Amino acid sequence: MRHIHFIVNPIAGSGKHLITQKFLHNFFDQDNYVVKIKKSDYKKHAKTLTKDSIKEGADIIVACGGDGTINEVASCLVNTNIALGIIPLGSGNGLASNLKIPKRIDQALNLIKTNTIKKIDVGRINDHYFFSNTGIGIDAQVIMHYENSNERRILSYIKSSLKALRDLNYRNKISIDINGEQIETYPFLVFISNTNEMGYNISLTPMASLQDGLLDVLIVSKMSRLKSIYFGLLILLKKHHLIKEAKHYQTKSITIRQANQTAYDSQIDGEFFNIVSETIDISLLEKSLHVIA
Numbered sequence: 001m002r003h004i005h006f007i008v009n010p011i012a013g014s015g016k017h018l019i020t021q022k023f024l025h026n027f028f029d030q031d032n033y034v035v036k037i038k039k040s041d042y043k044k045h046a047k048t049l050t051k052d053s054i055k056e057g058a059d060i061i062v063a064c065g066g067d068g069t070i071n072e073v074a075s076c077l078v079n080t081n082i083a084l085g086i087i088p089l090g091s092g093n094g095l096a097s098n099l100k101i102p103k104r105i106d107q108a109l110n111l112i113k114t115n116t117i118k119k120i121d122v123g124r125i126n127d128h129y130f131f132s133n134t135g136i137g138i139d140a141q142v143i144m145h146y147e148n149s150n151e152r153r154i155l156s157y158i159k160s161s162l163k164a165l166r167d168l169n170y171r172n173k174i175s176i177d178i179n180g181e182q183i184e185t186y187p188f189l190v191f192i193s194n195t196n197e198m199g200y201n202i203s204l205t206p207m208a209s210l211q212d213g214l215l216d217v218l219i220v221s222k223m224s225r226l227k228s229i230y231f232g233l234l235i236l237l238k239k240h241h242l243i244k245e246a247k248h249y250q251t252k253s254i255t256i257r258q259a260n261q262t263a264y265d266s267q268i269d270g271e272f273f274n275i276v277s278e279t280i281d282i283s284l285l286e287k288s289l290h291v292i293a
Contacts, residue, residue, distance in 0.1 A: 005053040007053070007062065007065075010039050012065035019087070038052075082290070091154075094133070095131050118293045119291075121194055131194060132195045133205075134267065136189075137191075138165070176219065178217060178249055178253075192282055193216045194215060195208055202236070205218060215251055231246075255279060257278065
C-alpha cells in the first residue's frame with residue numbers, strides 16, 4: 001500500500017477544485033493506495049501539515065496550490081526520500097510550469113500515479129528554502145502590493161508593478177559577493193533563480209535549470225522611473241538583457257550585505273518576506289528534492 005497525502009490550499013486560484021476523497025479514488029484505488037486530504041487554513045499551516053504527514057509515514061506528499069503552498073510543503077521534504085507531487089492551483093505556477101506539470105487536475109493526478117521521480121536542486125536564503133526564485137528590490141515590492149490586493153490575475157501583477165514603481169527609492173546601498181567579485185550598487189533588482197520561468201510565461205533567467213547545480217543571478221542597478229518602465233517592456237519582449245544596468249551571473253553562492261539596515265524586504269517563491277539580518281547568504285543544495293514530474 002502506498003500512502004499519498006494531499007495538502008490543499010482551499011483558496012488557491014479561484015478556490016474551485018475537485019480534490020475530494022471520492023474524486024481521488026477515481027485515480028488511486030483503495031486496494032493499492034491510502035489517500036488522505038488535509039486543508040491548510042493559514043500561512044505556514046501547510047508546513048505543519050506536511051511535518052505531520054512525514055510522521056504518519058506518507059510515501060508521497062502532494063502540494064495542491066500555488067508556488068507559496070508548494071514552497072511550504074517542499075521545504076519539509078528537502079534531503080528526504082519522500083516524493084513531492086504537485087497539483088498547480090495558483091495564479092502563476094512557475095515551478096509547475098518549469099517541470100511541465102499539467103494544469104488540468106486529472107492530468108496532474110495521472111502524472112503523480114506514474115511516480116516518475118526527478119531530483120532537483122534547491123536554493124537556500126539564510127534559513128529559508130526556495131525552489132523557483134528569490135529576490136530583493138522591485139520584485140519584493142511588487143509581491144507585497146500583490147498580496148495586499150484581492151485579485152489573483154495577471155492584471156493584478158501589472159497594477160502591483162505600477163504601484164511599486166511609483167514608490168521606488170534607492171536609499172540602501174548594498175554590497176554583493178559573487179564568484180570572487182564584490183559589487184556595490186543601489187539595486188533596482190537582485191534576482192536569484194533556480195528555474196527559467198516565473199509564471200505567466202515570463203522569465204528573467206531563461207537559461208536557468210533545476211538540475212545544473214547553479215543559480216542564475218540577475219543584478220539590475222539603479223535606474224530612472226522612465227527607464228524602469230522601459231525595462232518592464234523589455235521583460236515582456238524577453239529582451240531585458242539589452243539594458244546596460246542588467247548583469248547576469250551563474251554561481252553556487254552569493255552574499256549580500258547592506259551598511260545601514262538590518263532587514264531586507266524580499267520575495268521567496270512569490271511570497272513576501274521581511275528577512276531580519278545584516279547579511280543574506282544564498283546557496284544551492286544540489287539534487288536534494290525528489291519531485292514527481
